[in-house]
Amino acid sequence: MSLLPDSEPVATAPSRWERLRERALSSRVGLPLLVAALMMLLLWWWRPLLLIPGTQNLVMQGGDPYLRALMRTISASESNVLRPYHVLHGSSFVWSLDSHPNRCESISRGPNRGNCSTAAGRYQLLNSTWTALSLRYHPDRVPGETEDSSLSFQPVYQDMVVYAWLADPREWRTDFSSQLRQGKVQTVLRRLSSTWTSLGYGIESNSMSRELPGIYKRVLREELVLAGEPLED
Structure with missing residues (x-):
């Protein structure tokens, strides 16, 4: 049994591939949400013209x-x-x-x-x-x-x-x-x-x-x- 203190894991910077993947994932989720929010805002603003x-x-x-x-x-x-x-x-x-x-x-x-x-x-x-x-x-x-x-x-x-x-x-x-x-x-x-x-x-x-x-x-x-x-x- 080792008496040495447990060593903390060394933080490593995300690789370029990981950064690209995270950016793509966030844009894939965030962009549709932004578009949906804008459409809801426009529907609320123009609801009389669109609905009646x-x-x-x-x-x-x-x-x-x-x-x-x-x-x-x-x-x-x-x-x-x-x-x-x-x-x-x-x-x-x-x-x-x-x-x-x-x-x-x-x-x-x-x-x-x-x-x-x-x-x-x-x-x-x-x-x-x-x-x-x-x-x-x-x-x-x-x-x-x-x-x-x-x-x-x-x-x-x-x-x-x-x-x-x-x-x-x-x-x-x-x-x-x-x-x-x-x-x-x-x-x-x-x-x-x-x-x-x-x-x-x-x-x-x-x-x-x-x-x-x-x-x-x-x-x-x-x-x-x-x-x-x-x-x-």
């Missing part, structure tokens, strides 16, 4: 944040796609928005199955509805004209016409802005459900209909921040 693209910001600038939030809520149900201003009924798309597309697309389900619809754009307006509204609210309309199918259907005009329509208390015999400021979101959605049947009280509710009051509250906060108004509790 219909709530994307309006092209039109300015206006009452409560009505703007209402418009974004309507399109979450009516045109929940990445290009809502270009979508037709049935989810096909058009490139040109020089005027209302006026294409009658087949209705494949619901109470109107077998018919066709000219609904188009972010707010899924029929050609006849757009014609009537644009003659009253389009900024390029000619006063006194009773027919004009050439008025632009570009995104900013879709927003402007629908905004002016919703803001007109004579049209609805109620003030939507005031009701929304009082928190009566469901009252407003119910009133509008005869025009946009997917809002939860019409004949064609969809998977988004039940989510609309919550969606409205979220986008309203965004609109209030943009407008510099106090946030609701």
Whole structure:
């Protein structure tokens, strides 16, 4: 039996091969983790656009944040796609928005199955509805004209016409802005459900209909921040 103290092992520097192997292993594990973390961050940041693209910001600038939030809520149900201003009924798309597309697309389900619809754009307006509204609210309309199918259907005009329509208390015999400021979101959605049947009280509710009051509250906060108004509790 040796009486000498146990000798401590001598630390040796890792070989070049070992260093390369450790570096490769760490990069093999670390890089995917970094990519996954970045993807999660981007998903969190862009979640409204990716998950509910219909709530994307309006092209039109300015206006009452409560009505703007209402418009974004309507399109979450009516045109929940990445290009809502270009979508037709049935989810096909058009490139040109020089005027209302006026294409009658087949209705494949619901109470109107077998018919066709000219609904188009972010707010899924029929050609006849757009014609009537644009003659009253389009900024390029000619006063006194009773027919004009050439008025632009570009995104900013879709927003402007629908905004002016919703803001007109004579049209609805109620003030939507005031009701929304009082928190009566469901009252407003119910009133509008005869025009946009997917809002939860019409004949064609969809998977988004039940989510609309919550969606409205979220986008309203965004609109209030943009407008510099106090946030609701």
